[in-house]
Amino acid sequence: MKVLTLAKRELAAYFYSPMAYVIAALFLAMVGLIFLLGVHVPFLKISLEPVFRSGAESTLRPLFDVLAYGLVVVIPLLTMRVVSEEFRTGTIETLMTAPVTDAQVIGGKFLGAMILYVILLATTLVYFGLIAAFGQPDLGVAAIGYLGMLLLGGTYVAVGVFASTITRHQLVAGIIGIAILAFFTGGIYLLVLLVPPEQASAVSRLNMITYFSDFSKGVLDVRGVIFFVTLTAFFLFLSVKVLESRRWR
Amino acid sequence: MIDVQHLTKWYGRTLAVDDISFHVEAGSVVGFLGPNGAGKSTTLRILTCFQPASSGSASVDGCDVFSQSVQVRRRIGYMPENVPLYPEMRVREYLRFRAALRGIPRSQRAVAIDKVLEDCWLSSPQDMSYRRLETLSRGYRQRVGLADCLLHDPPVLVLDEPTIGLDPAQVREMRNLVLNLGQKHTVILSSHILAEVEQVCKQIVIISSGKIVAQGTPRELRERVSGPGRLIVELRGAMAEQLARDVAAIPGVQAVEPAEAGEWCRLSVQSTEDVDVRVQVAAMAASKGYQLRELRREVASLEDFFVQITYEQSMRQAPVAL
Numbered sequence: 422m423k424v425l426t427l428a429k430r431e432l433a434a435y436f437y438s439p440m441a442y443v444i445a446a447l448f449l450a451m452v453g454l455i456f457l458l459g460v461h462v463p464f465l466k467i468s469l470e471p472v473f474r475s476g477a478e479s480t481l482r483p484l485f486d487v488l489a490y491g492l493v494v495v496i497p498l499l500t501m502r503v504v505s506e507e508f509r510t511g512t513i514e515t516l517m518t519a520p521v522t523d524a525q526v527i528g529g530k531f532l533g534a535m536i537l538y539v540i541l542l543a544t545t546l547v548y549f550g551l552i553a554a555f556g557q558p559d560l561g562v563a564a565i566g567y568l569g570m571l572l573l574g575g576t577y578v579a580v581g582v583f584a585s586t587i588t589r590h591q592l593v594a595g596i597i598g599i600a601i602l603a604f605f606t607g608g609i610y611l612l613v614l615l616v617p618p619e620q621a622s623a624v625s626r627l628n629m630i631t632y633f634s635d636f637s638k639g640v641l642d643v644r645g646v647i648f649f650v651t652l653t654a655f656f657l658f659l660s661v662k663v664l665e666s667r668r669w670r
Numbered sequence: 671m672i673d674v675q676h677l678t679k680w681y682g683r684t685l686a687v688d689d690i691s692f693h694v695e696a697g698s699v700v701g702f703l704g705p706n707g708a709g710k711s712t713t714l715r716i717l718t719c720f721q722p723a724s725s726g727s728a729s730v731d732g733c734d735v736f737s738q739s740v741q742v743r744r745r746i747g748y749m750p751e752n753v754p755l756y757p758e759m760r761v762r763e764y765l766r767f768r769a770a771l772r773g774i775p776r777s778q779r780a781v782a783i784d785k786v787l788e789d790c791w792l793s794s795p796q797d798m799s800y801r802r803l804e805t806l807s808r809g810y811r812q813r814v815g816l817a818d819c820l821l822h823d824p825p826v827l828v829l830d831e832p833t834i835g836l837d838p839a840q841v842r843e844m845r846n847l848v849l850n851l852g853q854k855h856t857v858i859l860s861s862h863i864l865a866e867v868e869q870v871c872k873q874i875v876i877i878s879s880g881k882i883v884a885q886g887t888p889r890e891l892r893e894r895v896s897g898p899g900r901l902i903v904e905l906r907g908a909m910a911e912q913l914a915r916d917v918a919a920i921p922g923v924q925a926v927e928p929a930e931a932g933e934w935c936r937l938s939v940q941s942t943e944d945v946d947v948r949v950q951v952a953a954m955a956a957s958k959g960y961q962l963r964e965l966r967r968e969v970a971s972l973e974d975f976f977v978q979i980t981y982e983q984s985m986r987q988a989p990v991a992l
Binding site: 422423519 | 715718719722740743746748750752754755756757758767768770771773
């Protein structure tokens with residue numbers, strides 16, 4: 422109950438500040454660009470055809486695959502203020518002296534940010550509608566794709582909330598969040614090259630993208646579900662512990 | 671109601687609160703007085719479960735602040751220094767959020783909010799309940815903070831510097847409000863301004879450099895300072911020694927010290943307790959034909975006492991200069 426109260430306030434705070442709108446604009450621009458124009462960065466040798474073109478497979482899969490990387494930046498920007506703002510303005514003092522537990526506070530923050538993410542993700546349903554109007558997308562594949570986006574997003578949000586609990590500076594929280602997510606997505610590819618070959622496969626199992634690409638393909642892999650849920654729980658647990666430890670300083 | 675035993679708090683290597691013990695009876699208004707940085711806020715933060723103590727224990731209404739934190743928090747309304755508020759929320763919205771957080775049942779929230787809005791003068795004379803918190807003046811912020819404390823009608827109120835930053839009229843309002851609240855709640859408030867505490871509180875705890883240096887009722891503390899009555903008399907018309915002898919001859923006078931010699935003779939007169947010899951001094955001066963320019967009773971103020979003991983304390987703690 423208290424988690425919901427906290428989540429509601431969190432969500433309201435997003436919409437009172439320009440934050441939610443700026444990030445939503447960023448997100449929508451990103452999705453629209455990928456969907457209608459594709460991404461072409463000749464200098465990085467990135468060339469991605471638009472998702473919405475004649476002759477293409479009617480699926481949102483390429484969109485989800487790019488979003489998985491795009492959200493590495495977007496979600497930490499979204500979550501960077503959740504706890505650090507409370508530290509900066511001192512409202513943490515009124516919050517933590519109310520009869521709520523640390524876990525409820527983190528739960529509320531997570532849920533608030535998660536709801537906003539779901540709202541953002543829901544806007545992509547418009548594009549799914551377009552695809553459905555001009556083609557015959559497989560509903561099962563799409564559903565699993567969206568499930569993957571939810572699980573991946575949840576993990577990203579948990580990492581972002583964690584980054585926000587460790588500092589009172591929003592920007593620092595944002596950067597730490599991006600760094601952690603960058604490690605679990607692109608960074609693993611580099612790490613795989615550095616470790617001895619016999620450990621490489623174990624290390625590559627830490628890659629969020631590996632699990633996510635199963636979902637975007639339309640394959641429901643229980644290992645992926647467990648991986649994302651565990652990682653989300655782990656970062657939320659860390660956040661609660663960091664918040665608790667704040668009291669001792 | 672509140673019991674604090676040997677409370678100590680270290681921040682890293684800095685000792686903020688040093689072995690403090692005190693007890694607060696239910697229904698009393700206690701003032702925590704000390705210069706800035708004395709450890710007042712730290713003590714209040716420990717009592718409100720925001721921070722744990724390094725050692726020692728504290729309990730509120732029989733619940734330990736460390737092991738029964740949530741129960742303690744239910745029984746306390748805490749207004750931190752500077753009253754942090756969410757800037758984007760509106761007054762009523764904020765109070766609704768806080769009421770929900772405090773677990774007030776949904777059906778009772780509106781009633782509770784209306785009541786505190788009224789008690790803290792937020793609904794009349796001017797209705798502030800739909801103002802954004804960031805647009806409120808200092809005085810109104812303070813009232814919102816207080817309204818928040820009162821929402822769940824807690825037995826204990828902890829107010830950290832409730833009058834800081836207010837203008838004199840607001841200070842008086844806040845003081846009346848606290849006096850009112852003191853009839854129903856146990857109140858602990860901190861301040862570094864003695865005059866306020868003296869008027870509102872039944873019990874004063876003076877704290878300096880993390881230690882309690884004095885505690886008692888304002889009256890007890892005042893007695894400790896002033897001792898028996900003391901008069902300042904300025905006379906002329908005879909030699910200083912003669913004047914002093916004449917004053918000393920008045921019954922009730924214990925000692926006379928000439929404080930200043932010159933054209934006028936200034937005497938500091940010590941009389942026995944509870945005897946006011948001013949009338950006799952004036953009558954004596956009139957009968958002997960002395961001119962009397964000043965005759966007043968010197969009452970040492972609590973302010974003097976406060977400055978004196980906190981100063982002594984800080985001197986004792988001052989590091990040896992190299």
